[in-house]
Amino acid sequence: MRFVVTGEWARNDLLRVIVLCFLGYTLILWVTNAGMYFSKMSLMPSSVVDYYLGNEDRYLQPRSLPGLLEVLHFHAFAMGMLLMTLTHLLLFVPISMRIKAWGIATAFLSGIAGEMSGWAVRFVHPVFAYAKIGAFLTLEGVLLWLMILVARALLIRAPSAYSEGAPRPPE
Secondary structure (H helix, E strand, O other): OHHHHOOHHHOOHHHHHHHHHHHHHHHHHHHHHHHHHHHHOOOOHHHHHHHHHOEHHHOEOOOOHHHHHHHHHHHHHHHHHHHHHHHHHHOOOOOOHHHHHHHHHHHHHHHHHHHHHHHHHHHOOHHHHHHHHHHHHHHHHHHHHHHHHHHHHHHOOOOOOOOOOOOOOOO
């Protein structure tokens, strides 16, 4: 991480390639995440309710507790690692700390809201379908924003995450 903190990531071509490859994989995940969502649901709350509660007319079974647990088990780890990595990289992008804090909070909150709102639709009340849609759109938006900011910082060879006048870490 020394390379990122000191701004050397802009001069270390191998590190830049690694981070750009990571962003490429993240972009693939971003596209397939949308594809998987839209293959099962739409942005209409009724489609979210049908997916989680089932719909006899469309021959859809309700999501089971074991099925939801299995999805949550894998998503919790994978999304946690993805968001931790992307938001960690965001720390070294030369933008204000306030914007970074909002981006980090939005990423993690929308991720967990997306996971929990499906459970809420299934076991609490169908009105949580609105939360599911909002969390999905917010997460997709913040993931794209994070990818763009990190890629931009790498490609324009920003000197470091520290703006003029900001304190630098000890050497």
